[in-house]
Amino acid sequence: MAEQYPGHGEGIHIRELRPEEVESAAKFWFEDLGFDVGVRLFQRWYDQDPEAFRCIVDENGTIVATASAVRQTEGLYYIGTVGVDEAHRGRGLAKRLIRSLRRRDPNANYGLSAVPSYLSLYEGLGFQVVEQPFAHIYKGALREPLKKTQRPEGTELLEIFNGHPRFQEIEDYDARIHGYRRELGKTLIDDEDGVVYAMVRRERIIGFGKVQSNQRDQGAWFGPVYADDDESAQYIFSQLLERFQRQAQTSIYVIVSYLARHWAEELNLQLIEKSPRCYVNVDQVPAMLYQHLYAFDSLDFSLM
Incomplete structure (x- = not known):
């Protein structure tokens, strides 16, 4: 079921990513956002856990943000990169995506690798930093x-x-x-x-x-x-x-x-x-x- 956010523009809403949108979502990452992603990596993980993927679409059905929380094992999920189109940043969409992902299994544990400049955002959502491991990109x-x-x-x-x-x-x-x-x-x-x-x-x-x-x-x-x-x-x-x-x-x-x-x-x-x-x-x-x-x-x- 889609989650409506009329305050962010008529018709903008969060919903699960559809199978026919996987390729478009991958292109959104590497073409629009400039992210590095392996060939068919997006598709392979979607095939593994399709329920993990969320997107935000505008009134035209265009993807303006994506995120995922892939199930790792019983009671543990991993939230990956949250990608938001530049024109829609600063509106709290990343926070809404993360909250939407966690509603899948509210009592589970969730992990993520933080973007250092957004650490306060994650902490505000209840995440705590652990010392190791640090990922060096x-x-x-x-x-x-x-x-x-x-x-x-x-x-x-x-x-x-x-x-x-x-x-x-x-x-x-x-x-x-x-x-x-x-x-x-x-x-x-x-x-x-x-x-x-x-x-x-x-x-x-x-x-x-x-x-x-x-x-x-x-x-x-x-x-x-x-x-x-x-x-x-x-x-x-x-x-x-x-x-x-x-x-x-x-x-x-x-x-x-x-x-x-x-x-x-x-x-x-x-x-x-x-x-x-x-x-x-x-x-x-x-x-x-x-x-x-x-x-x-x-x-x-x-x-x-």
């Missing part, structure tokens, strides 16, 4: 020839695709890190554009990562990268970078934890933002293994 492009990276001794790198015999092990590894199980087939693996690599040592998965095209400019959009140790994580990232070297010369977009800031610095990428994590209920957060988090999945749809 970097942008830039590949300007120097890639240096050869030595593969860690005793390891093997596998390219993972839909139906791969070790896919279940990847999901198990991901679940151990997050503290809950995710449907990686839908959100990560089932993607003709992107590439997923996993690292194996002694027949055991010790990390995996992904790169895909950036829908904004066809550059390289990295994440996630999870691994048991620094050496494995950096090697996975280096091989993803080598695979998407041509796209990386156009642009690189990556969100890293403190463990991987040196990757971005070695590539001379620009730090755009440090984003603190906030929750409504800070005592009801899964026991996530942040020591394995090097590059985030998507801060628009996923906690880590």
